[in-house]
Amino acid sequence: MADMTYLLSFIAVAAIATFATRVIPFVFFERHTEHPLIKHLGRYLPAAVMALLATVFLTRSGNWNAALPGLDAVLPGLLVVAIHLWRRNALLSIAAGTAAYMTIQQTGFLAGF
Template sequence: MDEATYLAAFIAVSAAATFLTRAIPFAFLSRHSHHPFVLHLGRYLPATVMALLVVIFLLQSAKWQAPLFGVDALLPSLLVVALHLWRRNALLSIIAGTVSYMLIQQL
């Protein structure tokens, strides 16, 4: 597969998968929207998935060996948490965390 074909196929596959995740409930669950397990998952899964993504991506962003022991990613993460609990401004929290992480990585 040449480069342009791969790119086109890649974008098509990504678009299809993304649309699928958004469309499935409307296609299949309209009749079961009041089933208690569907309601249970709808209520708790988003928070669960967010925590899961934070842990997995955080583990990948940090250098866990000496001398850093993960501080390079943990410090910016704590900044995001503190700022967001304080000001609750998503943009501010995200920019401050990202800039501080970039500064640490580029030192």
């Protein structure tokens, strides 16, 4: 029973912390939406974060020792970009890229390349 109490407490604290980190910026910056710094961050930060995530993904997930280095990570990345430019739907592009990456990894589709 003690383990269940600990687990539920841990989940509750993690949920509250996650929710707070999502809500606090909106509450704090509600009065400052016209500030030039906030406008600058709102315009450039999403692209910078996506570029950082893509860089980390490519360096960590790709097989750079293969005959065609990194192809197993670059192909799903290109699919994400293509679908996003085509449909402008982040959820669809991320889901398609994830599915493509996992299919390549699980089936060993590019193992010979």
